[in-house]
Amino acid sequence: MADVRLLGEAFSAMDELAVFTAAHPEAGGLVSFLGQVRQEGGAHAVEALELKHYAAMTLPGMTALAAATEARWRLDGLLILHRYGVMYPGDPIVLVAAAAPHRRDAFAAADFAMDHLKSQSWFWKREKTARGWRWIEPRPDDHRDLARW
Amino acid sequence: MTAKLVFLGRLEDVAGMGELVVGPGPLEAVLAALEPALAVQLLGERVRMALNGQLIAEGGGIVLADGDELAFLPPVSGG
Numbered sequence: 001m002a003d004v005r006l007l008g009e010a011f012s013a014m015d016e017l018a019v020f021t022a023a024h025p026e027a028g029g030l031v032s033f034l035g036q037v038r039q040e041g042g043a044h045a046v047e048a049l050e051l052k053h054y055a056a057m058t059l060p061g062m063t064a065l066a067a068a069t070e071a072r073w074r075l076d077g078l079l080i081l082h083r084y085g086v087m088y089p090g091d092p093i094v095l096v097a098a099a100a101p102h103r104r105d106a107f108a109a110a111d112f113a114m115d116h117l118k119s120q121s122w123f124w125k126r127e128k129t130a131r132g133w134r135w136i137e138p139r140p141d142d143h144r145d146l147a148r149w
Numbered sequence: 150m151t152a153k154l155v156f157l158g159r160l161e162d163v164a165g166m167g168e169l170v171v172g173p174g175p176l177e178a179v180l181a182a183l184e185p186a187l188a189v190q191l192l193g194e195r196v197r198m199a200l201n202g203q204l205i206a207e208g209g210g211i212v213l214a215d216g217d218e219l220a221f222l223p224p225v226s227g228g
Contacts, residue, residue, distance in 0.1 A: 124158030
């Protein structure tokens with residue numbers, strides 16, 4: 001059974017992974033991906049990032065994505081955590097972890113879930129730079145990534 | 150007897166609000182009562198709609214009933 005959460009507050013990726021790993025001693029491999037707010041310098045540096053969600057659809061969509069991921073690969077466990085709200089450089093945004101009997105399934109499942117969270121889940125992102133807030137549209141790369149599946 | 154429009158992402162900025170309570174009725178009539186600039190954005194080709202949490206193929210023929218929630222969803226970007 002997947003652990004899927006939409007979080008309004010910061011979370012500790014290390015703590016979450018420790019709990020997830022401890023819960024799946026039967027797994028032969030565990031793959032995780034952590035997405036965080038980029039820290040960069042210069043005039044275009046992101047000072048803050050805000051993710052908005054839609055209560056009627058966002059968590060139900062994440063739960064459906066988890067079910068699709070579990071149906072496609074042989075997994076022992078799946079963790080999908082996604083933040084909403086305002087975040088700052090260094091803050092975790094998303095954590096996906098897949099535990100599986102064998103590593104290939106774990107790699108593929110985490111990759112699949114991330115590609116769909118990026119461009120097929122109900123989130124809207126805006127970034128604050130020195131020039132103010134700006135909404136972020138999906139990049140062509142995101143659609144190409146999705147087409148792999 | 151009210152329905153609700155929900156504006157997500159950049160549409161919230163365009164509308165100047167996240168939600169708007171409207172009277173029930175045909176969507177065309179509801180949109181016609183809005184600021185034209187907002188209505189144009191809501192009907193944009195890349196904006197999808199969801200009625201009570203379910204995506205709908207197109208807005209044509211939609212009649213908002215009491216308690217309905219119609220969300221306007223611009224292109225998403227997560228992660």
